[in-house]
Structure formats: structure tokens, C-alpha cells
Amino acid sequence: MNPAANFSTQVAEQAVQWLMQMQQGPLNPRQQANWQRWLDAHSEHQRAWEHIQRVNQRLRGMPSPLAHAALNAPKSSSRRQALKLLLILGVGSAATWGLRQQHLIPPLSADYRSPLGQRRKVQLAEGSQLQLNTASAVDVQFDGPQRLIRLLEGEILLRANTPLQIITGQGIVTTQAAQVNVRQFNDHTQVAVLDGQVEIAPRSYSGLPLTLEKSRQANLTRKGWDTPRLTDANTGAWADGMLVASHMRLADFLEELSRYRRGQLQCDPLVANLLISGSYPLDDSERILDLLQISLPVKVRRFTRYWVSVEARA
Numbered sequence: 001m002n003p004a005a006n007f008s009t010q011v012a013e014q015a016v017q018w019l020m021q022m023q024q025g026p027l028n029p030r031q032q033a034n035w036q037r038w039l040d041a042h043s044e045h046q047r048a049w050e051h052i053q054r055v056n057q058r059l060r061g062m063p064s065p066l067a068h069a070a071l072n073a074p075k076s077s078s079r080r081q082a083l084k085l086l087l088i089l090g091v092g093s094a095a096t097w098g099l100r101q102q103h104l105i106p107p108l109s110a111d112y113r114s115p116l117g118q119r120r121k122v123q124l125a126e127g128s129q130l131q132l133n134t135a136s137a138v139d140v141q142f143d144g145p146q147r148l149i150r151l152l153e154g155e156i157l158l159r160a161n162t163p164l165q166i167i168t169g170q171g172i173v174t175t176q177a178a179q180v181n182v183r184q185f186n187d188h189t190q191v192a193v194l195d196g197q198v199e200i201a202p203r204s205y206s207g208l209p210l211t212l213e214k215s216r217q218a219n220l221t222r223k224g225w226d227t228p229r230l231t232d233a234n235t236g237a238w239a240d241g242m243l244v245a246s247h248m249r250l251a252d253f254l255e256e257l258s259r260y261r262r263g264q265l266q267c268d269p270l271v272a273n274l275l276i277s278g279s280y281p282l283d284d285s286e287r288i289l290d291l292l293q294i295s296l297p298v299k300v301r302r303f304t305r306y307w308v309s310v311e312a313r314a
Helices: 009-023 029-041 043-059 065-072 076-088 096-101 250-260 285-295
Strands: 112-114 120-123 129-132 136-143 146-153 155-159 164-167 171-175 179-184 189-195 198-202 210-212 216-220 242-249 264-267 275-281 298-304 307-312
Touching (some): 009 029, 112 120, 129 136, 146 179, 171 189, 242 250, 250 285, 275 285, 285 298, 285 307
Parallel strands (some): 264 307
Antiparallel strands (some): 112 136, 120 129, 129 155, 164 171, 171 198, 189 216, 198 210, 242 275, 298 307
């Protein structure tokens, strides 16, 4: 038994087999029933399935031979073995430390973590407060005058009362006293200032940083940043347990909602561009799905509690 992943190699192989089968095309009703029986048979299966979904989401954009093999191997057996290894090792190997330094994967033991679908508050030294969104991880280093937060995965909201630096996969966010929301993506970091101001700079950059004022946000890459704009309506709403949409595409809305629930949440292309507005409680995603059927011409098909599809209403 792997102490980190907490499931056996045999179960890891089964999870990989199911993932590869799903990626080849939609399962028929019999296959769906078989998958659900396997998933419900043991909590070990559920842990492996949740873990491999996180692994699969992180593979794209990961510059490692193992990830390349897992995604692009011409033979299914090679791809299966690569996926299984990544799954068992928690997306790790001898190169895990290097990948962690590149902020492409979270460490197996971050200073602070929040599980899928949950949020967490952390009181830092000198009165600053840190909130972690769903499936997020950070390391915190307060060493003398140096105060660093490394965002390893996910999204945080920082209320800083003292000078702090947030290090992400693409750059550095520096704040004196501000309220800032920082979200890590594979290829960029989204920085949104809710109060005060911050400075952002790519990691390998010798020029002047960009100053972001209150109610502005920008995307930071390793090479620079895009044009600052007004903060989105949904920015930071998660800290209050809400998902806020303002003329948001249904596909984008469901993608956001899927961050807070287990399993597959799919959107029919026929309804992907429908627009939705409103405020929705994140702790009750099933109610949100029910409300969609009232406000939009859609129906929600629940194949299982882990497999939901939002489709056009007949």
C-alpha cells in the first residue's frame, strides 16, 4: 500500500483502465453500471478514482518524459503504465522535486492544504489571513524579514497586513497591505486586487513590475502580463461560499462548479453558449444543478452521483 496515495497498485491499475476506456468514447449503459459498481465497491476505489482525475488534469503542460508518455505513447500499454506510475507516485518520481519547484504539481505534504470541495482559513503571523479555495495547497515561509507564500496549486485569498510575497509557477506577487485573490493555472497566474495594491513580475524578469490597483486584475505569465482589466464578478466570491455569474457562458459556469464536486460534470455543446447570471451557494451543487433547469432550457441527466450531464431540454 502506498502511504501517500493510500491505495494499492492493483487498484491503481483498475482506475487507469477505466480512465482510458472513458477517454476512448462515452460508456454505454452496461459499462457505466460496471464502472459504478467498481467505484462503490470500496472506499479505496473512490480514493484512486479521485486521485487519477487530478493526475489527468495536471498532465497537460507538464514538461516531463513521464507526462509525455502518459499522454502521447503510441501503444496503449505504454500509456497505461505511465499513467499508473504517475497515479501511484502522486504525480511524482525522482523528478518530483523539480516539478514542484516549477509549481506544476503540489507536494505530497504542503504546509496547508484544502480538500476537493472544501475551503480553509489560516491565520498567519502578524495578523494576516489566508484562505484556501477547493483543492489548493501552499507552503508558508516566515523567516526573519522574509515572508513568502508559495502557491503550489489552486487558489488563495490573502488579506495581508504586512509586506508579503506570493510565489507562483509564473512569477511573484508583492504586497504591502492588500487583499488579493491569486489563482494558479497551468500556464498563467490570475491576480485580482480586491483592496489596496500589489506588484506583479514574471519570475525571470529584471524590469519594473506592474502595479495593480484595487478592483483590477491581470494574468501573469513567465514572460509578462496581459492588459489589466476590471475584476470579474466572481472574483473572491468563493471565500463567502458563493459562485457568482454575470452573463457567464453555461459551459464556463459548469467548469467552475466542477471544481467543487467529485466526478464528471459535462456540458452539451448545444447549450454551452447559454448565458447565466446569479449567485449560487457552493456548498449545495446539487441544488445549483436543479436551479439550472428552472432558469434555462436545459435538463440535468444524472447517470450516477459522479456522472452528470447538462443537456438541451427536448
